[in-house]
Amino acid sequence: MTPTPTYTERLATARLLHRFNFGPTPGQYAALLKAGLAATQRTVLEHGLPDPGLDSVVAPNLPDLGPYPPGNTPAATAFYQAMNTGNQELVVWWLDRMVVSHYPLAERMTWFWHGHWATSISKVGYPLPMQRQNNTLRHYALANFRDMARVMVVDGALNYWLDNEENYISSPNENLAREFMELMTLGVNKFTQDDVTAAACALTGYSTVQSNGNVTFDEQQHYDKPLTVLGTRGKLNAESLAWLITSKAQNAKYIADRIWFRFVSGTTTPPSSLEESFKGRDIDQLVSTLVHSSAWSDPANSLVKSPVEWFVGACRALKVRPSSLNTGDLLWGLSQMGQVPFNPPNVGGWPYGQAWLSGAAFQYRFEVSQLIVTAADLSPLNVPTSKMVEASADWLGVPEWSRRTASTLAAATKTPAEFATLALLAPEYAVSA
Amino acid sequence: MINCEFDRRRFLQWTGAGLFATVSAQLSLESLAGAASATPLPTNTPILVIVTLYGGNDGLNTVVPFTDPTYQSARSNIALSSSQVLPFTDSLAFNASMPELSALYAANKVAIVQGVSYPDPNLSHFTSMAIWQSASMTAAVSSGWIGRWLDIQPHSPFNAIGIGSTLPPLLVGDKSVASMVDLGGIQLPWGPAASLIPRLGRSSSSDVALEGAAATSISDLFSTAQLLAPLVTKSPTGSFISEQLSLVSTLINANVPTRVWEVNLSSFDTHVGEQADQNALLAEVDAALGAFMTSISTGDRSNDVTVMVYSEFGRRVMSNAGLGTDHGTAAPVFLIGNTVKGGLYGEQSSLSALDVNGNLEVTTDFRDVYGGLLHDVLGTPVGDVIPSWSTALSVH
Numbered sequence: 105m106t107p108t109p110t111y112t113e114r115l116a117t118a119r120l121l122h123r124f125n126f127g128p129t130p131g132q133y134a135a136l137l138k139a140g141l142a143a144t145q146r147t148v149l150e151h152g153l154p155d156p157g158l159d160s161v162v163a164p165n166l167p168d169l170g171p172y173p174p175g176n177t178p179a180a181t182a183f184y185q186a187m188n189t190g191n192q193e194l195v196v197w198w199l200d201r202m203v204v205s206h207y208p209l210a211e212r213m214t215w216f217w218h219g220h221w222a223t224s225i226s227k228v229g230y231p232l233p234m235q236r237q238n239n240t241l242r243h244y245a246l247a248n249f250r251d252m253a254r255v256m257v258v259d260g261a262l263n264y265w266l267d268n269e270e271n272y273i274s275s276p277n278e279n280l281a282r283e284f285m286e287l288m289t290l291g292v293n294k295f296t297q298d299d300v301t302a303a304a305c306a307l308t309g310y311s312t313v314q315s316n317g318n319v320t321f322d323e324q325q326h327y328d329k330p331l332t333v334l335g336t337r338g339k340l341n342a343e344s345l346a347w348l349i350t351s352k353a354q355n356a357k358y359i360a361d362r363i364w365f366r367f368v369s370g371t372t373t374p375p376s377s378l379e380e381s382f383k384g385r386d387i388d389q390l391v392s393t394l395v396h397s398s399a400w401s402d403p404a405n406s407l408v409k410s411p412v413e414w415f416v417g418a419c420r421a422l423k424v425r426p427s428s429l430n431t432g433d434l435l436w437g438l439s440q441m442g443q444v445p446f447n448p449p450n451v452g453g454w455p456y457g458q459a460w461l462s463g464a465a466f467q468y469r470f471e472v473s474q475l476i477v478t479a480a481d482l483s484p485l486n487v488p489t490s491k492m493v494e495a496s497a498d499w500l501g502v503p504e505w506s507r508r509t510a511s512t513l514a515a516a517t518k519t520p521a522e523f524a525t526l527a528l529l530a531p532e533y534a535v536s537a
Numbered sequence: 538m539i540n541c542e543f544d545r546r547r548f549l550q551w552t553g554a555g556l557f558a559t560v561s562a563q564l565s566l567e568s569l570a571g572a573a574s575a576t577p578l579p580t581n582t583p584i585l586v587i588v589t590l591y592g593g594n595d596g597l598n599t600v601v602p603f604t605d606p607t608y609q610s611a612r613s614n615i616a617l618s619s620s621q622v623l624p625f626t627d628s629l630a631f632n633a634s635m636p637e638l639s640a641l642y643a644a645n646k647v648a649i650v651q652g653v654s655y656p657d658p659n660l661s662h663f664t665s666m667a668i669w670q671s672a673s674m675t676a677a678v679s680s681g682w683i684g685r686w687l688d689i690q691p692h693s694p695f696n697a698i699g700i701g702s703t704l705p706p707l708l709v710g711d712k713s714v715a716s717m718v719d720l721g722g723i724q725l726p727w728g729p730a731a732s733l734i735p736r737l738g739r740s741s742s743s744d745v746a747l748e749g750a751a752a753t754s755i756s757d758l759f760s761t762a763q764l765l766a767p768l769v770t771k772s773p774t775g776s777f778i779s780e781q782l783s784l785v786s787t788l789i790n791a792n793v794p795t796r797v798w799e800v801n802l803s804s805f806d807t808h809v810g811e812q813a814d815q816n817a818l819l820a821e822v823d824a825a826l827g828a829f830m831t832s833i834s835t836g837d838r839s840n841d842v843t844v845m846v847y848s849e850f851g852r853r854v855m856s857n858a859g860l861g862t863d864h865g866t867a868a869p870v871f872l873i874g875n876t877v878k879g880g881l882y883g884e885q886s887s888l889s890a891l892d893v894n895g896n897l898e899v900t901t902d903f904r905d906v907y908g909g910l911l912h913d914v915l916g917t918p919v920g921d922v923i924p925s926w927s928t929a930l931s932v933h
Contacts, residue, residue, distance in 0.1 A: 406746070408751070458750050461747070461750045461753075462754050463566075463567045463754050463755070463757035463758030463761055464565050464567065466755055467723065467725065470724075470734070471724065506741035506742075506743045506744060508739050508741035509737060511736075512733055521729075521730075526734065529734060529755075531748040531752045534748075535748050537745050537747070
């Protein structure tokens with residue numbers, strides 16, 4: 105007989121599932137507790153395998169809608185309808201992928217990179233360039249960060265978002281240059297204003313077609329004299345600039361810190377071995393090092409789930425496909441909770457931690473829980489009432505219900521929908537302890 | 538010159554821009570409820586509520602000189618007849634869409650300041666609103682008049698609050714900015730689980746810090762709902778302006794420590810089809826103000842609140858062929874409150890002595906209105922907020 109898992113084993117297993125795989129599917133948590141930590145680490149790191157879940161999700165076929173039409177014409181009405189529909193399809197498509205993937209690490213990493221290269225459709229407008237960026241992020245999600253940076257610096261949606269098509273030799277626009285260094289590769293105060301000015305010059309000559317994200321390069325508009333960036337002098341274009349910046353040791357530290365911050369803890373600091381593992385900028389290796397680290401048994405490393413992480417986790421456990429929900433209600437709920445994919449609040453990405461834990465957010469978390477529970481498969485609750493509380497912790501991947509939550513759930517064992525609502529809203533499920 | 542070479546001038550421009558970047562805090566209802574409990578506004582502290590009407594509200598069809606033959610002839614296609622107005626003197630009447638203000642006026646709670654604008658009025662929405670909101674005739678001053686009042690108050694995010702998500706310039710100071718509160722009431726959980734959900738907000742000894750914070754967020758929702766009960770609603774029912782003013786009255790009645798509130802309504806730019814559009818807008822504003830005054834009058838702050846209603850300009854005396862009016866100049870400002878001395882202030886601009894553009898002459902400077910409010914409501918000498926201005930029109 106397998107010994108009963110300790111609390112620490114339950115904690116580490118739950119953390120790995122919630123943080124790298126958007127939470128367990130029904131039965132998965134109990135099975136991995138039996139199989140042991142090494143099996144859990146192997147499981148959450150799986151990616152690149154044939155995935156029948158993902159195969160069942162059809163990507164929206166987004167046409168190039170072309171330039172904005174003049175206002176108040178029938179063509180304009182159709183245009184905005186197509187744009188709006190495309191935007192909605194895009195969000196639901198990605199949520200579906202997160203929920204139904206059998207190996208969700210790649211989607212989880214794509215979600216992380218979306219917050220890292222935070223680009224918002226609120227300014228880009230068109231869904232097509234956002235989808236193309238999303239596919240790029242997915243392609244490089246576990247690849248080499250320097251390759252990713254070299255492609256992202258000429259990504260159409262990012263260039264439009266950060267005004268790079270307004271970057272001329274005569275009056276360089278520094279937005280992309282600054283944010284690329286400050287938020288995406290090096291961190292704040294790790295470069296000088298001279299570096300920003302020079303990097304902006306390296307980024308001159310690029311223009312973006314807003315409707316499709318195609319980036320073109322015009323040599324005539326490019327500053328082609330030598331520039332000094334981070335102490336190195338030479339002629340630079342966007343790609344060689346990204347290559348130069350990501351060659352710096354600070355880049356490895358910054359990205360390793362970001363990953364720690366978003367996956368492990370907002371209050372503790374990563375061991376130096378993490379940065380060490382990222383010397384070659386291999387994201388897969390960094391994530392693997394993290395998954396195999398001792399961080400998961402340290403009680404200090406708790407995190408708040410962001411609204412999308414909470415929602416996707418709930419949908420995975422309750423077997424709800426986001427596209428089966430009313431799209432308007434779903435997008436309204438996500439927006440009220442403060443997080444709609446493709447629409448981060450600013451270039452700094454999503455908030456984290458306690459920022460998500462407000463009474464205002466809770467009232468909408470309740471609304472969304474109703475949307476999910478109404479469509480849910482509650483069969484994991486088909487156990488004797490005396491076992492329901494315990495079974496629900498395994499079902500959702502919660503290490504342990506507090507006495508508060510256990511007694512509240514025990515009062516609802518006769519009504520599974522009510523029981524499920526309370527479980528999804530419990531503090532232990534809002535947080536990855 | 539090629540600007541790709543770094544130079545100091547560009548750097549100073551850049552850092553200078555950084556210095557003036559102002560970020561306004563978005564306050565949650567929870568934090569307001571918390572402040573109302575921890576540091577309630579002391580009793581008898583006067584409060585100013587500013588209602589901005591964007592687009593240029595037509596003053597002549599709001600406070601109507603309905604017996605003036607020039608009024609009827611200059612805008613015969615949109616003039617209001619005696620059956621479309623609520624007279625309060627033998628020559629002036631409220632637009633009939635405003636029964637609430639008419640009743641408040643009859644109860645001496647509305648001061649109508651007539652002919653308000655500034656010398657050489659500007660007919661651009663943007664410029665004129667910038668003048669009104671900055672209380673300055675030069676574009677060099679970018680701070681708002683309430684913003685400058687904030688600058689000389691002890692710092693608190695609660696001193697002045699705008700409703701919505703975009704900070705209007707009048708609430709931006711040189712050092713301080715007002716906070717914002719989003720519309721949207723409190724939605725409590727419903728359905729069969731509702732009675733058990735509050736139990737999830739209790740703390741538990743096994744909670745890690747973040748679980749404790751998650752539990753607190755749940756109990757915060759229910760305590761906020763208790764303190765701000767009128768905001769607990771299933772779905773908003775009123776107009777945009779009434780939603781805003783009902784939020785403000787609830788927060789005032791809950792003793793939130795805020796001296797200045799700002800709400801606003803757009804679409805007063807009635808170049809075409811004015812009558813129907815303006816009547817509908819005025820009806821919304823009127824109903825919202827009526828409900829607001831009722832709510833305030835039944836609370837502890839009955840004698841503390843003064844409301845100012847203004848727009849960036851009035852409209853042309855002569856109507857256009859599109860059954861509307863073009864940009865004008867002077868217009869009435871309303872000051873409303875239980876301690877306001879109701880009646881007419883200033884002078885009604887003459888309809889027969891117009892300026893070269895066919896617009897009304899200005900009889901009252903808006904800075905005098907601000908001066909009175911600064912002195913009587915905010916307890917601040919006008920010169921501290923509007924440099925080199927010393928006169929004030931008091932309605933208290």
